[in-house]
Amino acid sequence: MPAWLASGLAYASGLSLTAGGITLLYITTRTFNFAHASMATWGFYVVYTGTVLYGGTPYRWLPLSFLFGALLGVICYLVLNRHLLARKANTITLMMSTLGYDLVLLAFIQMYCDYLTYSLKLFPRRVTMSVYDIELFGTSGASVILPLTAVAVLSLLHLFITRTKFGTAMRATIENSLLAGASGINSDWVYLASWVIGGGMAALGGAFMAMAMTGTPVLGMTTIPFMFAGAILGGLHSLYGGILGGFVVGLAEYAGVYFLAAEVGSWVLGYRMAIPLLIMAVTLMAFPQGLAGAWATMVGRAAGLRKRGVEA
Amino acid sequence: MNGVDKTGSRMQDVWMKNEVVIGLVMVAVLTVIMLTLGLSLVLTILIDAAVFTIVTLSLNLEVGHTGISQFGRVLAVIAGAFVVGAVPGRVLAFLNGLPYGVSYADDAVNYKVVPAISDLLASSLPLSVGFLLFSFLLAAVAGAAVGWLTSRPAIRLKEAYLGISLLAFGDFFMWVGHNWEPLVGGTTAVFVPDPFRVVWGSRFQVVVIVAVIMAFLVYLYLEKLTRSPFGRTLHMVRDCDVAAAVCGKDIVRIRTQSLMIGSALAAVGGALYVIYAGTCTAIGFTRLTWTFWPWAYMMLGGIGSNRGVVLGVLMLTVARTLIITYRSTLFGFLLTWGIDPMWLEYTLMGLVIMLVVLFMPHGLVPAKVESILPAGRVRKAAQEQGFGATVG
Numbered sequence: 001m002p003a004w005l006a007s008g009l010a011y012a013s014g015l016s017l018t019a020g021g022i023t024l025l026y027i028t029t030r031t032f033n034f035a036h037a038s039m040a041t042w043g044f045y046v047v048y049t050g051t052v053l054y055g056g057t058p059y060r061w062l063p064l065s066f067l068f069g070a071l072l073g074v075i076c077y078l079v080l081n082r083h084l085l086a087r088k089a090n091t092i093t094l095m096m097s098t099l100g101y102d103l104v105l106l107a108f109i110q111m112y113c114d115y116l117t118y119s120l121k122l123f124p125r126r127v128t129m130s131v132y133d134i135e136l137f138g139t140s141g142a143s144v145i146l147p148l149t150a151v152a153v154l155s156l157l158h159l160f161i162t163r164t165k166f167g168t169a170m171r172a173t174i175e176n177s178l179l180a181g182a183s184g185i186n187s188d189w190v191y192l193a194s195w196v197i198g199g200g201m202a203a204l205g206g207a208f209m210a211m212a213m214t215g216t217p218v219l220g221m222t223t224i225p226f227m228f229a230g231a232i233l234g235g236l237h238s239l240y241g242g243i244l245g246g247f248v249v250g251l252a253e254y255a256g257v258y259f260l261a262a263e264v265g266s267w268v269l270g271y272r273m274a275i276p277l278l279i280m281a282v283t284l285m286a287f288p289q290g291l292a293g294a295w296a297t298m299v300g301r302a303a304g305l306r307k308r309g310v311e312a
Numbered sequence: 313m314n315g316v317d318k319t320g321s322r323m324q325d326v327w328m329k330n331e332v333v334i335g336l337v338m339v340a341v342l343t344v345i346m347l348t349l350g351l352s353l354v355l356t357i358l359i360d361a362a363v364f365t366i367v368t369l370s371l372n373l374e375v376g377h378t379g380i381s382q383f384g385r386v387l388a389v390i391a392g393a394f395v396v397g398a399v400p401g402r403v404l405a406f407l408n409g410l411p412y413g414v415s416y417a418d419d420a421v422n423y424k425v426v427p428a429i430s431d432l433l434a435s436s437l438p439l440s441v442g443f444l445l446f447s448f449l450l451a452a453v454a455g456a457a458v459g460w461l462t463s464r465p466a467i468r469l470k471e472a473y474l475g476i477s478l479l480a481f482g483d484f485f486m487w488v489g490h491n492w493e494p495l496v497g498g499t500t501a502v503f504v505p506d507p508f509r510v511v512w513g514s515r516f517q518v519v520v521i522v523a524v525i526m527a528f529l530v531y532l533y534l535e536k537l538t539r540s541p542f543g544r545t546l547h548m549v550r551d552c553d554v555a556a557a558v559c560g561k562d563i564v565r566i567r568t569q570s571l572m573i574g575s576a577l578a579a580v581g582g583a584l585y586v587i588y589a590g591t592c593t594a595i596g597f598t599r600l601t602w603t604f605w606p607w608a609y610m611m612l613g614g615i616g617s618n619r620g621v622v623l624g625v626l627m628l629t630v631a632r633t634l635i636i637t638y639r640s641t642l643f644g645f646l647l648t649w650g651i652d653p654m655w656l657e658y659t660l661m662g663l664v665i666m667l668v669v670l671f672m673p674h675g676l677v678p679a680k681v682e683s684i685l686p687a688g689r690v691r692k693a694a695q696e697q698g699f700g701a702t703v704g
Contacts, residue, residue: 032476092375095472103658103659104663118649228479229476232473281465281481
């Protein structure tokens, strides 16, 4: 496997998890979660701390990373989001509240890095996680294990929301929270569950991305535009759209930079973030509702045509 | 209600108003700081507050008065800062036979050219004033251009989509400045010619006075603008754009105008900042400092309230400066674990946003709800309809 594809796959898997988490939180709670940035960074630091202090492969620590992200999500819901949803706050207020939470989390990340540097004599501000990676099938472990883990997590999520009773309740709340409430579904638990899953996916995604890029305290802060780009490309209406959007954006960045650098010269490396943004801009210009919106329109039109055909 | 002495109640109203109380407290705090910690700290607070007042007021015009989800404030600030970092110095270098092309931004050349230009400016007051005005004009034009560009997606996209797009493009412009060396030196800072060298002995004081006056002028202008018929049109578009369209208002044009004015003002703020700092470093224009902090200031002050914004900026600037000043004495215990108390600044800003959102959604000085008709006519109409007891 070429090097760009190996790291691109690891990065894209991480981005698809984070974009999926953003989409899930948006469709359940109408919240654009800025705190995804620092939740992702915390996910990376959980894996880093575990690997450096207790050894072993980074992959052992992924479950713990998920749990920590879920905890951060639960805190965000109980402290902020719950009260704002009860008050029917508008989208911008919901978004700003998570920004405040993100800044606090970022401060704690920085303090934690200071602590690691001072007390344990580590270098947590510039981490290359790939040195702890293992080799698998003649390529880096990250490029095999991470996409597989992402697929496994997303399959579990799919089974959860389609096959379990609680998942059905969740979908009902997403579709129509008023009717769902009337039929006895407690939306409070649904929102809490989506923060658990969304926060966990953010942390996992951050840990994944750190396997492909340099891990820094601002890892999430620098990549959050791409997480949003992935979610927007997916259309923000469908969870699967968000997951796919994140993957496409992530892989396109690595592939685009690799081929452009070979064609034009290595100076394009500095402008790599233009690629996901360009994808997002073009998508939004063509389909202001994202790809899922375009898909829904297309399906709607097709259905309309069929209906008219039947009538004729 | 009818029996109350009118002038008396009005006087009471003035003293009960949040903005008056907070304003007096801020003046008292600044006086105490001046007496205990010295004048220079107060001047530092004032210049920071002045720059951010301009930027936050411009944000408030777009968010609070027009209802555009502007999460890319840094974009316009960058436009002003980069243009002033790149263009006026080059113009003077060209006129005086100094290197002005690509090499102007090269760090090996720049550190010789800019001091030469600054010396030239120091020799003549009219030239310095002209340079300053030219810089601000250039920044305003660049900002308005960026505002026009951002208005293109602003017409099509809904709130969250627009916010994210603007945020992403703000980041992109920062990286362009960071990577493209001929613009403002790329990874190395480019120096900005100093038009205040004319008053070398009291440069800092003069810069502060100019900045405060500019912030005050921007405040007056926006206060007048938002109370004018144009301002009421903005509020109409904000509150219900469909109703505004029904009334024959061109929504696209109004949003574009608001974005262009707001971005031009923010660009002037960015220009003021780089001229004061004397350098322009691309990587310093992060969305944290120039988008999120103005948002925090605005939310604390009260979205849609110009006075509130000014007070919010002043309060948080004082709080941040005090944290930085007292970080080793008050928060020195953190150093036993090696933790730099500097990060408390982030915690403060985050907590302010969270607390405001939870407990004070309308900010310190809530924006007034204005009726379209004068209050007297509303009351009269209500009485005619028999609602007299419930209204007013």
